[in-house]
Amino acid sequence: MSFSGGLRLTDLNDYITPGQECIKPVQAKKASHTDGSHIKVGDAGDYYEVTKDGEESKLEKASITLNDCLACSGCVTSAETVLITMQSHTELLSVLEENRRLRDADKNDQTKKVVVTIAPQTRASLALKHKLSTLSVAKRMTAILKSMGVDYVFDSAFGRDLTLVESAREFVDRYRSAEGQVGQDKTLPVLASWCPGWVCYAEKTHTEVLPWMSTTRSPQQAMGVVVKDFLAKKLNVAPDRIYHVTVMMCYDKKLEASRDDFYSDIYRTRDVDCVVTTGEFDRMLSETKLPLESASEAALDSLFKTDATQEHLYSSAGTSAGGGLEYIMSYAAHELFGIDIAPEAIAAAGMGQAKHPLLQVKAIRNQSDHREITLLDPNTQQAKLQFATVYGFRHLQNLVRKLKSGRSAYHYVEVAACPSACSNGGGQLQPVDPSPAAKKQWVSETERIYTCAESYQRPEENSAISELIYEWFGAEGLDSEAAKRALHTQFHGVVAQPNPLGVSW
Amino acid sequence: MTQLKLAAELVGHESRVWQISWDPTGTRLASCSSDRSARIWTPILPERFFSGDMTESAMDIDANQSQKTSESWQCLETIDNAHKRTVRSIVFEPTRGESLATASFDGTTAIWSKEPGEEAHECIATLEGHENEVKSVAWSPSGQLLATCGRDKSVWIWESNGEGDFDCISVLMEHTQDVKMVLWHPKDDLLVSFSYDDTIRVWKEDDDDWYSAATLTGHESTVWAGAFSVDGKYLASVSDDRTVRVWTRRNTNTVEENGANAGFYYRPDFSFECVAKVPDSIHKRAIYSVSWCGPTDSSAADGDLGWLATGCSDNTLRVFKVTKADAGDSVDISLKCTQENAHKLSDVNCVQWNPVHPGWLATCGDDGIVRIWHLEP
Numbered sequence: 001m002s003f004s005g006g007l008r009l010t011d012l013n014d015y016i017t018p019g020q021e022c023i024k025p026v027q028a029k030k031a032s033h034t035d036g037s038h039i040k041v042g043d044a045g046d047y048y049e050v051t052k053d054g055e056e057s058k059l060e061k062a063s064i065t066l067n068d069c070l071a072c073s074g075c076v077t078s079a080e081t082v083l084i085t086m087q088s089h090t091e092l093l094s095v096l097e098e099n100r101r102l103r104d105a106d107k108n109d110q111t112k113k114v115v116v117t118i119a120p121q122t123r124a125s126l127a128l129k130h131k132l133s134t135l136s137v138a139k140r141m142t143a144i145l146k147s148m149g150v151d152y153v154f155d156s157a158f159g160r161d162l163t164l165v166e167s168a169r170e171f172v173d174r175y176r177s178a179e180g181q182v183g184q185d186k187t188l189p190v191l192a193s194w195c196p197g198w199v200c201y202a203e204k205t206h207t208e209v210l211p212w213m214s215t216t217r218s219p220q221q222a223m224g225v226v227v228k229d230f231l232a233k234k235l236n237v238a239p240d241r242i243y244h245v246t247v248m249m250c251y252d253k254k255l256e257a258s259r260d261d262f263y264s265d266i267y268r269t270r271d272v273d274c275v276v277t278t279g280e281f282d283r284m285l286s287e288t289k290l291p292l293e294s295a296s297e298a299a300l301d302s303l304f305k306t307d308a309t310q311e312h313l314y315s316s317a318g319t320s321a322g323g324g325l326e327y328i329m330s331y332a333a334h335e336l337f338g339i340d341i342a343p344e345a346i347a348a349a350g351m352g353q354a355k356h357p358l359l360q361v362k363a364i365r366n367q368s369d370h371r372e373i374t375l376l377d378p379n380t381q382q383a384k385l386q387f388a389t390v391y392g393f394r395h396l397q398n399l400v401r402k403l404k405s406g407r408s409a410y411h412y413v414e415v416a417a418c419p420s421a422c423s424n425g426g427g428q429l430q431p432v433d434p435s436p437a438a439k440k441q442w443v444s445e446t447e448r449i450y451t452c453a454e455s456y457q458r459p460e461e462n463s464a465i466s467e468l469i470y471e472w473f474g475a476e477g478l479d480s481e482a483a484k485r486a487l488h489t490q491f492h493g494v495v496a497q498p499n500p501l502g503v504s505w
Numbered sequence: 506m507t508q509l510k511l512a513a514e515l516v517g518h519e520s521r522v523w524q525i526s527w528d529p530t531g532t533r534l535a536s537c538s539s540d541r542s543a544r545i546w547t548p549i550l551p552e553r554f555f556s557g558d559m560t561e562s563a564m565d566i567d568a569n570q571s572q573k574t575s576e577s578w579q580c581l582e583t584i585d586n587a588h589k590r591t592v593r594s595i596v597f598e599p600t601r602g603e604s605l606a607t608a609s610f611d612g613t614t615a616i617w618s619k620e621p622g623e624e625a626h627e628c629i630a631t632l633e634g635h636e637n638e639v640k641s642v643a644w645s646p647s648g649q650l651l652a653t654c655g656r657d658k659s660v661w662i663w664e665s666n667g668e669g670d671f672d673c674i675s676v677l678m679e680h681t682q683d684v685k686m687v688l689w690h691p692k693d694d695l696l697v698s699f700s701y702d703d704t705i706r707v708w709k710e711d712d713d714d715w716y717s718a719a720t721l722t723g724h725e726s727t728v729w730a731g732a733f734s735v736d737g738k739y740l741a742s743v744s745d746d747r748t749v750r751v752w753t754r755r756n757t758n759t760v761e762e763n764g765a766n767a768g769f770y771y772r773p774d775f776s777f778e779c780v781a782k783v784p785d786s787i788h789k790r791a792i793y794s795v796s797w798c799g800p801t802d803s804s805a806a807d808g809d810l811g812w813l814a815t816g817c818s819d820n821t822l823r824v825f826k827v828t829k830a831d832a833g834d835s836v837d838i839s840l841k842c843t844q845e846n847a848h849k850l851s852d853v854n855c856v857q858w859n860p861v862h863p864g865w866l867a868t869c870g871d872d873g874i875v876r877i878w879h880l881e882p
Binding site for chain 1: 632633634636672673674675676711713714716
């Protein structure tokens, strides 16, 4: 060892160099004469670059959008909360206010059609807190929102039917293409991509798993394209004159809505303009003094999963993750092997409520958040389809490790970032008692309310959806190019830029 | 007069040695370093070495000029291609000592195993998941659980799946800053973590869900390390604030105490109270490491709680005697021995008492050398 034991400047490993974690490389268009220039702060607080010759050029502010900010774990600013609140119920209220002002000024041609889409998990959470049925919650929310000036109130479960069918078709295509072999190339397994928390995490930290992600849009974004494309055409309104708000179970849905993939360059509009969480919606109700308890009930709008009499709210069988696993297994069992098994039966077996001769359900380490559901061949009892649910960060870790080392044998994995899936979303209502025991109880009650439907309706039974598909995409329906473009999306791995300041030479 | 005699020097690492770990038999010592390697050392004749036979005359630190390992020891193995960056923490599996875990600044924790009869350890698993540098790895006394922590402020708990690999069973994100060390309780299923956010957290399991059962506040700066007393009743912690604090558990809530509303209202499971403190005048700079062993005298009195050794950034190794105080739960800590420049003019990074042979202490430091000392009380 030749280094002297004397004074040594040790590297301060605890110091997080600026921007080391920041995934937004600030792109500055610099001219070549960068030597000798320095920064000057102007009177108005603007920054100017002054070159050696005394030339001043105003520097552009580096901006970090909501999309970039929430995806990054080491952000220098703590303004995440500020950016999140920029997309909240106050935005909705101001759009409604603007509409009122324009109508009063007789400028009806400038007003926007306001559409609000509500998630069933949100309705379950509100139902639990306000002690109402989910149907009543839906009707009261419709009444309240319309009284505030909203034009349409829809159900994201409606758009979810599109997602379910398209996801199932995608799975069957990929299964056939891989001939059922897992891990040969990146065709199987198919990983659910409805959860934006999971998508952002994968894009940032585990880009190798992106090829496995299902490219079908999530229910929120499916509704987004239904509203901004199909509905816009039907109402003969330009898409940018529709303001689409969704009421969802978590904050990550705001991130999802602001992705560039869901922004239309042509119409300069987002498929979903604003996401309000369940908690923010509840807060809005108390701020505007329009409580659910005393609201009247209004008739539900057309894009709602309900029957003609509007006496029942239909649900899709499955956990609050959305029913993707159950429907896809049912669809694939029929398409690939000619086995008939209802999604409701798969849901019941998956949740441990009933046994089914063709299904083997195993909870890994006794955790309901990580279950393996295997479809057996009726004749040989061999495993035909191996699906799994992976809810929560710790189970997600194990899934990613198995995928990377090629030890995963699943054909389809329903992934959700939150334990107990969407009933426990970060934006859902919270119980009064903050103890862990009470929280657990609250979440399981929400899940129970969500899954306890008087009647399930499969996408193929939803005649409104089939009519919509053919009206929108023509005779080819979901096989058309337009449908593929409308209902699918892409993922983008974030490439970490090594910060020269952080490298120890 | 209590003295520390230098018994051996282990030379070989090419830069600072971060941590050392004894195997459960106390005959092998593992070390890890900034040179990205781990080494395993052993006395050539352990029985003779630990009986004091081989160190009749005290070694002089300056004499060796640290050119080579003492003749009484040998380097059994060098694990060279362990990691892509500094290996920051190393620990032997505590039940059989056949496996090792190393944690690195490259964000991974590697598990090494050696078949009996084999020469070298093989990497049988790599645990990924931490976003950046992993600072510490600790193996539970049962050998079933592993804990890691790092600069990403999280503590991860892994469980052995029986096939040599580990599954992540919990990711705990309640610290608000870099977590420096994790430590398991010697008897109960409790995990303790020490952090740059000046707090110590105690984690407990409830139906496979790990949660923060207690937060110990009091230190005025980064808490670098900790050690439990042999019976697990006391916890000693050391900090950048130059103090050593000893804590004991209080108020374990039982169902009967809570009455009819048991479980309905949130109460911390238990709290830890600081019962003793070594003032900040003793250590001149940040204290990086602490180790606690039982009494070395077989005929020790009832109140003898053993010895605390601390490794400090002021280049000094100190040994304290711990005894039960007269009043209540408190303890008395008295400085018995000070070894200045234990690692020449370098920080002492880690101190570890030998778990089997009483009074033997291993230390390592920024000078890249591992030293073995014997305490002569």
